[in-house]
Amino acid sequence: MSENMRESMEYDVVIVGAGPAGLSAAIRLKQLDENLDVVVLEKGSEVGAHILSGAVLDPTGINKLIPDWKEKGAPINVAVKEDNFLMLSEKGSKKLPNFAMPPLMNNHGNYIVSMANVCRWMAEQAEALGVEVFPGMACSELVYGENGELKGVVAGEFGKNPDGSEGPGYEPGMELHGKYVFLSEGVRGSLSKQVIAKYDLAKDADVPKFGLGMKEIWEIKPENHNEGEVTHTLGWPLGNEAGGGSFLYHIDNNQVYVGYIIDLNYKNPHLFPYMEFQRWKHHPDIAKVLEGGKRVAYGARAVTKGGFQSMPKACFPGGALLGCSVGLVNLPRIKGNHNAMLSGMAAAEAAHDALKAGRSGDELTAYDTELREGAVGKDLKPVRNVAPMNGKFGPKIGMMLGGFDMWFQTIFKFSLFGTVKHGKNDAESTGKAADYAPIDYPKPDGKLSFDRLTNVSFSATNHAEEQPCHLQLGDPNIPIDVNLPEFAEPAQRYCPAGVYEVLRDDDGSNPRFQINAQNCVHCKTCDIKDPSQNITWVTPQGGEGPNYPNM
Structure with a gap:
């Protein structure tokens, strides 16, 4: 009708x-x-x-x-003037020399923008x-x-x-x-x-591959600001456990874009991407930029990373x-x-x-x-092998092989490796909870790091409650009957907005799966990473979701 x-x-x-x-x-x-x-x-x-x-x-x-x-007034004003690549350890860092980076990594002539x-x-x-x-x-x-x-x-x-x-x-x-x-x-x-x-x-x-990108906008002290600076980091806190890295971009008006991307092919279902992002901000090199500032916006979005062979x-x-x-x-x-x-x-x-x-x-x-x-x-x-090499060999060896491959193709216009396959999709890459140790994350301090629900309030996300849930379960029993015993129900952790919870009675019994769809920032991670591939993201009513001002 x-x-x-x-x-x-x-x-x-x-x-x-x-x-x-x-x-x-x-x-x-x-x-x-x-x-x-x-x-x-x-x-x-x-x-x-x-x-x-x-x-x-x-x-x-x-x-x-x-x-x-430029003449038409496009908001593309902050040219990149400094390009840094850092390898982080827990307490220190090592700057990778720019001359060692493949030419395509050079940000000269690019602009820091709010898309x-x-x-x-x-x-x-x-x-x-x-x-x-x-x-x-x-x-x-x-x-x-x-x-x-x-x-x-x-x-x-x-x-x-x-x-x-x-x-x-x-x-x-x-x-x-x-x-x-x-x-x-x-x-x-x-x-x-x-x-x-x-x-x-x-x-x-080839199979599609994705990462989860989380971003905050910070207003920082003028003395900590360097308009036009672009910094990327690898290493801590993820180490060799999962692929990913960060960005710190100094836009105008004493603001910085602070973000972390974690490859969704990680194996340990106990890994908590959002908390990895929050922990990273406490690294001395990052904390010194943010200290005394304030976070003014937050959001998250999946990122495609399969590349040429996954198109x-x-x-x-x-x-x-x-x-x-x-x-x-x-x-x-x-x-x-x-x-x-x-x-x-x-x-x-x-x-x-x-x-x-x-x-x-x-x-x-x-x-x-x-x-x-x-x-x-x-x-x-020319960069098609970077992601699958990271997935097969881990971030450190994968980065070296990927860097070599990019340099080789820059000079000789072909790859010695051909086209490397990704293998499993991100959902299938998730390991069983019993095979991995839980990860103890420090509690957010409310200054540099924040709990998820507090941060979600800075995304201005909103959904009317009286509508069909836009996060659809193929089988409503799978979260508790399959994902909880086998994978410790990773939806509790991979969602960067706290949409999914496992609730229990006071004595710890009677686990039940709850979907807080109102929190959703439309990142689509659940549609990608759920190990049973049981969640489908569909559009809610128009106009709902996050309301990002300057992301």
Whole structure:
């Protein structure tokens, strides 16, 4: 009945997600043909509300898209002026010489930015060209055409009861149809996941791999601030137990972006990624920057790290996957925004050529080819072995082999190792709890380190309680019957927002699994790391989730 109630609107191109990929596609389409009808649908309350990135921006993408971005007032102002790589021990550090780093690691010419604010500015540029940008419009369903092609999406559905039935204020949403539909949802997008499965887009790809990125914004003392400084660290506290590392970026206005990324292929289910991040801030080199300052924002997001060999086919009947929906992060550079922009432009150009030729609803094969053989592929292919080497040999040996491989390819343009496979996906990598010792984490001090729920309040996340839970269990018995005895139910720890709890009676009996969906910051870690692969993240009502100001 609800489907019959829905109205529909027709566009040339429908774009899901107002991140750098989706907005670049929208802008490029209108640059190519101002008469094209283009719409961008964003689930966040405003453009940028769900954007979280480091971020040091390689400007190659924005240079190609909007060459006069400086004159147009883009919020890209802080050039990198100092580049540091530190190997941490518990009490000290060793600086790695810059000359030893592969040339692609050099941040000269890059900018420290808030990608949330860059996307807000890009949305303004898109709207000035005539693109319709609708925030607060979560896309909950896909619409297929008569020939099995993706035809559109359902957006703006509100008012369901917690059991999924239609409440008294139910609004069925609207179907937005496009001759082509672009999915630029970011990492582990719910619609992208469905499309990849339906069209078997990953059949020729290696398994996808991910990391969990956590970030805080701090206001620090002026004497501790060095605008334009970029510092990355490896080593403590993770050591050789798991892959990952940190970033410390000095933006303007006496602020620093403080973040930690942990590879989600870690084996020890007792590992607590959020607490590793909090413990890291107590290292002397980090604490001296933050002491006397205050944390003003917090957020978390999964990061793609599979690289070139994990890219699924990026085109399918009726549409394309863009940006992190394909997995375009250059892991050693910790950069993907430039590739997201380039992918959006490439998809736009392929769609424009198809529409100009009178085609619609087919596969944009020219886009997939450009993605692999053009600038994006050339950026990703030389670093394709870094992640699998870290996974196979551990961070220390993996870093040495990966560094050698990058240097060798810089000089000789091929790899002695070929293309190394990742092996297991991140969920399958989780070991049994009995095989690993629990980890004792120090209690947060409330000055440098904070408990999860306090930090989540700095993400401004919000969800209406009277709606279906957007964190769906395939089998509600698995968390207690399987994950708790075998893996000590790692959802209690891998979630950076405290969404999942195992509650017990006062005597410790009667364990039960609780989902605090209101806390969710949409990082998607649970959809990736759950060892039973029992959790599926779907979109809540539009406008809900975090409201990041300057991430």
